[in-house]
Amino acid sequence: MQVWDVIVLGAGCAGLTLVNEMIARGEAQLKILLLEERSEYTNDRTWCFWNTFNHRFENAVSYRWSRWSVHYAGEVAHCRGTYQYQYLRAEHFYRLALAPIYCSSKMILRLGEQVQTVQEGEDHVRIHTHQGTYTSRYVIDTRPTDHQRRKVVPPNVHWLQHFMGWKVKTKQACFQSNEVTLMDFDGGREAAEIHRASSKYIDGPLPGIPFIYVLPFSSTEALVESTWFGPKTLEKSIYQEHLQKYLQKIETGTYDITEQEYGVLPMSTLSTNMQPTRRIRHLGLAGGAARPSTGYAFLAIQRQAQKLADQLLRGEWDRFPNYYSARSQLLDATFLRVLQENPRRGPELFWRLFRCAKPDALVRFLADTASLKDLWEVTTCLPPGLFLKQSLFPNFSQKKEIETIQI
Numbered sequence: 314m315q316v317w318d319v320i321v322l323g324a325g326c327a328g329l330t331l332v333n334e335m336i337a338r339g340e341a342q343l344k345i346l347l348l349e350e351r352s353e354y355t356n357d358r359t360w361c362f363w364n365t366f367n368h369r370f371e372n373a374v375s376y377r378w379s380r381w382s383v384h385y386a387g388e389v390a391h392c393r394g395t396y397q398y399q400y401l402r403a404e405h406f407y408r409l410a411l412a413p414i415y416c417s418s419k420m421i422l423r424l425g426e427q428v429q430t431v432q433e434g435e436d437h438v439r440i441h442t443h444q445g446t447y448t449s450r451y452v453i454d455t456r457p458t459d460h461q462r463r464k465v466v467p468p469n470v471h472w473l474q475h476f477m478g479w480k481v482k483t484k485q486a487c488f489q490s491n492e493v494t495l496m497d498f499d500g501g502r503e504a505a506e507i508h509r510a511s512s513k514y515i516d517g518p519l520p521g522i523p524f525i526y527v528l529p530f531s532s533t534e535a536l537v538e539s540t541w542f543g544p545k546t547l548e549k550s551i552y553q554e555h556l557q558k559y560l561q562k563i564e565t566g567t568y569d570i571t572e573q574e575y576g577v578l579p580m581s582t583l584s585t586n587m588q589p590t591r592r593i594r595h596l597g598l599a600g601g602a603a604r605p606s607t608g609y610a611f612l613a614i615q616r617q618a619q620k621l622a623d624q625l626l627r628g629e630w631d632r633f634p635n636y637y638s639a640r641s642q643l644l645d646a647t648f649l650r651v652l653q654e655n656p657r658r659g660p661e662l663f664w665r666l667f668r669c670a671k672p673d674a675l676v677r678f679l680a681d682t683a684s685l686k687d688l689w690e691v692t693t694c695l696p697p698g699l700f701l702k703q704s705l706f707p708n709f710s711q712k713k714e715i716e717t718i719q720i
């Protein structure tokens with residue numbers, strides 16, 4: 314019976330990044346098997362993030378912007394920083410990440426292997442898939458958990474970032490290609506109308522904070538997303554109508570939808586419901602990689618995979634690194650509680666951050682690499698009363714239901 318050193322369950326962003334980091338370190342010491350349920354890789358998502366450090370997949374980045382903006386109440390906060398906002402297509406990431414694995418004799422990827430059960434024994438773990446049974450000393454599990462079914466006890470907050478994106482090609486020029494629209498809350502106003510008009514939700518509260526996100530590739534091509542921060546996902550028709558209304562508003566004229574994406578990411582103070590055991594650890598979104606206040610995960614996965622590869626090569630299985638510093642976790646928990654308690658102020662709070670804070674300081678803050686000076690710069694942009702109350706008395710006014718949002 315072959316016993317692998319490590320079996321990685323799921324070869325998506327986290328699994329492939331970890332193995333690439335191992336290969337880059339010389340790979341000779343450990344034999345790793347990756348079990349992935351899909352039988353082929355497609356362009357199933359796009360990643361965007363600020364390049365606060367060099368990652369292994371720089372060569373796969375297709376677009377870079379150094380300007381971004383936030384729109385609120387008819388005003389626009391334009392930001393320009395030294396960090397670039399990068400756009401990486403999954404198809405390019407997979408191509409780059411798979412090449413060294415296919416050349417390696419120690420790292421084996423098996424596609425079409427849907428993991429059914431994982432049995433942990435005293436000195437090994439046994440994995441059963443439809444194709445067979447595999448044994449290893451350790452397991453790193455990156456299979457997604459269900460973010461939408463979590464038991465939440467206050468003062469924890471478990472929100473979701475949920476979005477639908479269309480890559481559109483228009484006939485007439487209507488996008489400003491050198492600036493990303495990170496959050497257009499004015500575009501969120503249409504979402505409120507659509508939501509109210511939807512028969513199912515008559516008189517119900519608006520479940521979250523909607524906005525439009527635009528990644529412009531040229532004056533006639535962009536990825537436009539209907540994005541919501543809130544406790545639950547919506548019917549697909551609501552995102553679609555939101556996108557249609559926004560495109561109408563910016564007067565695109567006729568357009569073709571060339572690609573679509575949909576995602577649900579956790580924005581949560583519950584890092585993961587999967588407890589590590591002696592021989593099984595979780596990595597990627599399943600391990601709590603999504604930043605609680607934003608849902609961004611790509612860069613955190615890169616950083617974590619680098620640390621983990623170093624530790625695995627040193628045989629330090631027990632010292633699995635945390636994704637985010639205790640300081641970030643505390644600040645994010647406070648921010649999420651403030652949003653949950655005061656959703657109608659959400660747009661204004663984001664606006665204040667992007668309008669007042671220096672762009673580089675804010676980006677470092679979002680990337681969990683803020684200095685004390687950055688921290689001061691960012692936190693002093695926010696109304697102190699709201700935040701002090703939530704950080705000092707997190708249980709003070711936990712509401713059972715989300716407040717109705719008037720946009």
Ligand SMILES: Cc1cc2nc3c(=O)[nH]c(=O)nc-3n(C[C@H](O)[C@H](O)[C@H](O)COP(=O)(O)OP(=O)(O)OC[C@H]3O[C@@H](n4cnc5c(N)ncnc54)[C@H](O)[C@@H]3O)c2cc1C
Nearest residue numbers: 323325326327350358360361427428576597598609610611
């Ligand atoms: C549409 C979308 C857009 C996103 N955009 C951004 C962004 O712009 N910026 C950002 O920072 N983050 C973004 N994210 C969040 C995050 O970076 C990604 O979700 C990222 O892919 C997470 O990596 P992961 O390895 O944890 O999960 P995945 O990449 O989803 O990998 C998990 C793997 O496990 C496999 N698997 C599942 N079940 C089984 C099973 N039973 N057996 C074997 N294999 C299994 C899956 O097929 C998959 O390959 C986005 C997410 C989505 C869905």
